[in-house]
Amino acid sequence: xxxxxxxxxxxxxxxxxxxxxxxxxxxxxxxxxxxxxxxxxxxxxxxxxxxxxxxxxxxxxxxxxxxxxxxxxxxxxxxxxxxxxxxxxxxxxxxxxxxxxxxxxxxxxxxxxxxxxxxxxxxxxxxxxxxxxxxxxxxxxxxxxxxxxxxxxxxxxxxxxxxxxxxxxxxxxxxxxxxxxxxxxxxxxxxxxxxxxxxxxxxxxxxxxxxxxxxxxxxxxxxxxxxxxxxxxxxxxxxxxxxxxxxxxxxxxxxxxxxxxxxxxxxxxxxxxxxxxxxxxxxxxxxxxxxxxxxxxxxxxxxxxxxxxxxxxxxxxxxxxxxxxxxxxxxxxxxxxxxxxxxxxxxxxxxxxxxxxxxxxxxxxxxxxxxxxxxxxxxxxxxxxxxxxxxxxxxxxxxxxxxxxxxxxxxxxxxxxxxxxxxxxxxxxxxxxxxxxxxxxxxxxxxxxxxxxxxxxxxxxxxxxxxxxxxxxxxxxxxxxxxxxxxxxxxxxxxxxxxxxxxxxxx
Amino acid sequence: xxxxxxxxxxxxxxxxxxxxxxxxxxxxxxxxxxxxxxxxxxxxxxxxxxxxxxxxxxxxxxxxxxxxxxxxxxxxxxxxxxxxxxxxxxxxxxxxxxxxxxxxxxxxxxxxxxxxxxxxxxxxxxx
Numbered sequence: 244x245x246x247x248x249x250x251x252x253x254x255x256x257x258x259x260x261x262x263x264x265x266x267x268x269x270x271x272x273x274x275x276x277x278x279x280x281x282x283x284x285x286x287x288x289x290x291x292x293x294x295x296x297x298x299x300x301x302x303x304x305x306x307x308x309x310x311x312x313x314x315x316x317x318x319x320x321x322x323x324x325x326x327x328x329x330x331x332x333x334x335x336x337x338x339x340x341x342x343x344x345x346x347x348x349x350x351x352x353x354x355x356x357x358x359x360x361x362x363x364x365x366x367x368x369x370x371x372x373x374x375x376x377x378x379x380x381x382x383x384x385x386x387x388x389x390x391x392x393x394x395x396x397x398x399x400x401x402x403x404x405x406x407x408x409x410x411x412x413x414x415x416x417x418x419x420x421x422x423x424x425x426x427x428x429x430x431x432x433x434x435x436x437x438x439x440x441x442x443x444x445x446x447x448x449x450x451x452x453x454x455x456x457x458x459x460x461x462x463x464x465x466x467x468x469x470x471x472x473x474x475x476x477x478x479x480x481x482x483x484x485x486x487x488x489x490x491x492x493x494x495x496x497x498x499x500x501x502x503x504x505x506x507x508x509x510x511x512x513x514x515x516x517x518x519x520x521x522x523x524x525x526x527x528x529x530x531x532x533x534x535x536x537x538x539x540x541x542x543x544x545x546x547x548x549x550x551x552x553x554x555x556x557x558x559x560x561x562x563x564x565x566x567x568x569x570x571x572x573x574x575x576x577x578x579x580x581x582x583x584x585x586x587x588x589x590x591x592x593x594x595x596x597x598x599x600x601x602x603x604x605x606x607x608x609x610x611x612x613x614x615x616x617x618x619x620x621x622x623x624x625x626x627x628x629x630x631x632x633x634x635x636x637x638x639x640x641x642x643x644x645x646x647x648x649x650x651x652x653x654x655x656x657x658x659x660x661x662x663x664x665x666x667x668x669x670x671x672x673x674x675x676x677x678x679x680x681x682x683x684x685x686x687x688x689x690x691x692x693x694x695x696x697x698x699x700x701x702x703x704x705x706x707x708x709x710x711x712x713x714x715x716x717x718x719x720x721x722x723x724x725x726x727x728x729x730x731x732x733x734x735x736x737x738x739x740x741x742x743x744x745x746x747x748x749x750x
Numbered sequence: 751x752x753x754x755x756x757x758x759x760x761x762x763x764x765x766x767x768x769x770x771x772x773x774x775x776x777x778x779x780x781x782x783x784x785x786x787x788x789x790x791x792x793x794x795x796x797x798x799x800x801x802x803x804x805x806x807x808x809x810x811x812x813x814x815x816x817x818x819x820x821x822x823x824x825x826x827x828x829x830x831x832x833x834x835x836x837x838x839x840x841x842x843x844x845x846x847x848x849x850x851x852x853x854x855x856x857x858x859x860x861x862x863x864x865x866x867x868x869x870x871x872x873x874x875x876x877x
Contacts, residue, residue, distance in 0.1 A: 465853055484784070485782040486788060509785065590842065590843050
């Protein structure tokens with residue numbers, strides 16, 4: 244066990260400045276209106292820095308810088324663009340602890356995760372897109388002996404990206420890496436709950452990137468996000484968040500006839516077939532870990548396995564084991580490397596989770612574990628902590644239908660495989676799902692029958708580059724973390740060329 | 751029967767609504783779903799969010815000091831799963847979310863829920 248010192252304290256690998264400006268055109272630029280907002284760490288509930296409160300005027304400055312940089316970046320040879328992405332990855336790797344501790348402080352998640360998952364995944368993501376852009380080729384179609392259709396990939400130009408607060412650096416990377424690889428310039432708006440860790444990243448990598456290729460404007464959604472999403476000067480908007488804002492972004496995009504990619508969350512089922520309990524072996528142990536994955540990142544994951552569906556024949560014993568496993572989750576100081584679950588990202592998130600636990604109880608769901616706010620002493624007394632919570636209930640209850648975005652799982656039974664499919668698909672969303680079984684026929688059948696963009700089979704919460712991530716139904720539009728995301732950041736140029744000297748003969 | 755409704759607002763939230771009304775004019779809510787700031791009510795200038803056939807009007811809020819009723823909408827698909835609960839819009843200290851208007855005030859609207867009674871259900875949904 245070791246405990247990292249707080250950012251800025253002696254011995255801490257990270258430090259935060261007392262104030263952050265916007266990052267525009269390769270420089271730190273104060274907000275036009277001169278306003279800032281306090282940024283709170285959920286670890287303690289207290290402010291640790293202030294951040295530019297950007298407005299439409301700052302978005303315009305960032306768009307100016309991005310439009311200045313986009314043509315040159317788009318013409319930069321792919322080998323050189325890839326080299327920049329690789330340098331970004333190397334620099335992040337050399338500063339792993341700095342970024343991990345900074346991220347933990349801004350977001351509240353355990354440093355164990357930022358060290359082992361968030362930052363390493365982000366590093367690999369830049370490397371992946373450095374690789375795929377080198378390997379990408381256009382196509383040609385030989386229409387006849389003298390007529391050829393060439394298809395070129397061209398960057399869109401300037402794109403807008405709005406980032407969520409649950410994995411601030413990793414989610415920014417999911418969007419930045421393909422956009423940059425494809426040759427676009429970006430204006431990025433971080434979430435107002437977690438505006439600062441991305442700026443620590445920019446302090447490290449800003450010098451590696453031509454000025455204006457990445458621009459970051461912080462601020463509130465209504466003041467900075469909306470002007471970005473509704474601007475006719477962006478060629479595309481990428482957003483991760485929830486459905487109402489997703490619809491509003493589509494509405495703005497429709498006014499400008501611009502494409503969007505949206506990732507809007509889910510209510511992911513995690514299905515455990517009876518055969519998992521056939522033996523008390525290593526695999527059974529893995530399935531119990533798979534159940535407990537709902538607590539990963541405090542449940543603040545769009546694909547949180549927040550509905551557990553257990554076959555009724557094994558229900559009692561499996562749930563006894565699952566409750567025991569969840570009880571062993573160590574909650575506490577996010578800077579302690581032994582901590583498994585940290586703080587919720589904001590006070591309003593904490594309040595929302597508690598309101599869901601409240602309606603769950605009112606709907607008649609039974610609390611098998613947790614069900615309350617968690618309190619710690621010392622510096623963490625005002626932090627935002629929730630006990631890992633297991634509800635038992637019915638799929639029609641609200642706690643089975645809305646993404647609580649907290650460490651809360653709602654458990655129900657199913658009779659057979661078809662029943663499991665029916666319950667799994669009885670949801671508005673279709674982002675992720677989990678299937679646990681020793682039987683390959685059931686695994687394949689369920690994997691294909693569940694209406695979700697990703698079905699983890701005998702695993703969960705893996706987010707490697709090279710596996711497509713995105714939603715069915717109301718979970719959104721587009722596929723990230725795969726080379727196919729390049730298509731969302733590129734135009735197709737067709738050159739239709741005749742090599743024949745002979746006229747058509749029409750005129 | 752005229753007091754039976756699906757939505758209400760707390761006095762604290764009504765205070766915020768009144769301030770926003772002064773800054774932005776007539777207002778509306780659309781209840782969100784999904785992740786991140788989902789499951790929260792989003793407050794916009796009236797008409798900013800285009801509602802349509804795929805939405806349900808849950809009711810109109812009458813807040814003291816706000817001259818016109820404030821409509822509260824939800825997508826019809828989401829209403830299928832929420833229709834058995836009564837919603838009260840409250841407010842907590844927070845950092846906003848989405849493009850909802852209250853964020854610059856350092857507060858966030860939030861939904862408190864309870865089960866509708868059988869009497870209320872019968873009055874609201876006679877079918």
